[in-house]
Amino acid sequence: MSEKALSRFEQPISVPGRRLLHHIPLHFVVKKVVGGGHRASNHEIPLIPFIDFLLCIVLFLLASFSASGELPIDKNVQLPKAENVLDMTEAPMVAITGTQILVDGVPAGNTRAIEEANRLQRIDELFNILKNKRELWKQINPGKEFPGVAILQVDKKVPALVVKSVFQTAAFAGFPNISFMVGRLGGPGGEGGGH
Amino acid sequence: MAGIDTGGGHGKGRATNHEIPLIPFIDFLLCLVAFLLVTAVWSQMARINADARVPGPPKPDEEVEKQQKEKQLHVEMRGERKFQLVWKEGSTVVNTIDVERKPVKVGEETRYPDLAKKISEEWTANGSHRAGTDQKLDQAVLHTDNSTQFHDVIAVIDAIYTPQRDWNPPGGGAPKKIPSFNVTFAVN
Numbered sequence: 001m002s003e004k005a006l007s008r009f010e011q012p013i014s015v016p017g018r019r020l021l022h023h024i025p026l027h028f029v030v031k032k033v034v035g036g037g038h039r040a041s042n043h044e045i046p047l048i049p050f051i052d053f054l055l056c057i058v059l060f061l062l063a064s065f066s067a068s069g070e071l072p073i074d075k076n077v078q079l080p081k082a083e084n085v086l087d088m089t090e091a092p093m094v095a096i097t098g099t100q101i102l103v104d105g106v107p108a109g110n111t112r113a114i115e116e117a118n119r120l121q122r123i124d125e126l127f128n129i130l131k132n133k134r135e136l137w138k139q140i141n142p143g144k145e146f147p148g149v150a151i152l153q154v155d156k157k158v159p160a161l162v163v164k165s166v167f168q169t170a171a172f173a174g175f176p177n178i179s180f181m182v183g184r185l186g187g188p189g190g191e192g193g194g195h
Numbered sequence: 196m197a198g199i200d201t202g203g204g205h206g207k208g209r210a211t212n213h214e215i216p217l218i219p220f221i222d223f224l225l226c227l228v229a230f231l232l233v234t235a236v237w238s239q240m241a242r243i244n245a246d247a248r249v250p251g252p253p254k255p256d257e258e259v260e261k262q263q264k265e266k267q268l269h270v271e272m273r274g275e276r277k278f279q280l281v282w283k284e285g286s287t288v289v290n291t292i293d294v295e296r297k298p299v300k301v302g303e304e305t306r307y308p309d310l311a312k313k314i315s316e317e318w319t320a321n322g323s324h325r326a327g328t329d330q331k332l333d334q335a336v337l338h339t340d341n342s343t344q345f346h347d348v349i350a351v352i353d354a355i356y357t358p359q360r361d362w363n364p365p366g367g368g369a370p371k372k373i374p375s376f377n378v379t380f381a382v383n
Contacts, residue, residue: 047217054224061231080346081304084356084374085241118341120382151242156346160339163348164380171247179242182349185304 080156081185088151092133092175094126094166095153101166103129111162120161123169130173150175243352246379266323267334268314268376272343272351278310282321292317298350305347311354318358318375327361327370332377339380352378 076097095102099110101123109125130150137146150170154163167178264285271279277296282289294313298305314335324331335355339348356374363370 047221051217051221051224054221054228058224058227058231061228061235064235065231079240080349081302082241082243082349082353084353084359085243088240088242154345156344156349158345159341160343160345160348161341163345164339164341164382167245167247167380168382176247178245178247180245180349180352182241182243184239184241185301185353 077153077155078157079153079181079183081183083185085182085184086179088181089149089179091147091149091151091179092130093151093153093181094130094170096158096162096166097155101126103133111158111165114162114165115159118161120165120168122172123165126166126169127173130170130175134174146174147177148175149177149179151179151181153181243349243356244378245352246377265334266321267336268317268321268355269336269338269381270314270351270355271338272347273338273340278307278351280313280317282317290321305350307350307354310351311357314355314376315358322358322360322375324375325360327363329362330365332373333375335376335378336381337378 077095093104094108095105096111099112099115100107101109101111103126106129107125108129109123114121114123134146134148152163152166152170154166170176170178266289267283269279269281269283271281274296278294280292280294282291292313294310297307297309299308300306318333322333324333337348337351337355339351355376355378358375359372360375361370362373
């Protein structure tokens, strides 16, 4: 009784398996798929080496991933290029764009007074900001020696008088180790400019 | 496809054999690769060093050592037609060399290969700090005009950094090539 009842609901079509090779009566298809004496046209994609390859790429990209993103370069600043350069380092960024001076994007005075006076002078606003940065670093890292590194991002057309004034102001504020941000000019970009 | 086969799985309990879903895993990896490639930073920026030899905040607890006067190379770039290389010991001029100002354009940039060559020769002849164990560098002082544009200043600094020497890091490690000079600006 129960068998009869079951047979009413018996599924005439079974769930298809993964392979087409053995249960298909189309012999010419079977022959074709297994190769028919020639090279088999049925191929397995080698997934494991592919995954290994992808994992290697992921690891490389993760290792070179920078969460801080691109270096903040002002669009108005055209940097000069040099050959004997060093890799960039993390330090306060002093940018000179046109007549404005920025420290990490914050306005820190302008260059008009220097150009009008036509002599080397200290920029007070810049001096105060850099001095505060130095003191903050010392509070955060007690007992450690302050590296005194600052990076100047200067447009290639800025006169040397302004560069020297900013340079000297930074040195007076406790940043004597100044680097100029430049582009790499050709070649492998060997090491240079201090150690 | 990849799977975990324990050889059992005929009992009534939960199946112990598993297929690892590789396709979603590959999709995930591809997404990760795409994201990392899009957010990658391929920076061409670098830095060129300069050392400000001006007095910083005074340190009363440190005694200032009397230093022996060393030879310094003063690079004078105020002339329009020539550079002047002056070796000085303190205020005493030891030697003066004129180098013709021949700018060479590399793309948009100006280079001074003749100056770089002459500075290399001068360092080979007169440089004081050559040994790999010597932690000090020879000092070059750059004299510029107030109106000189910054790219010209960088071109000259780049030429000064051309001669390089071996340097053994103090804590050990592989010897490195470093520039023979340390550059600073003249205040006047």
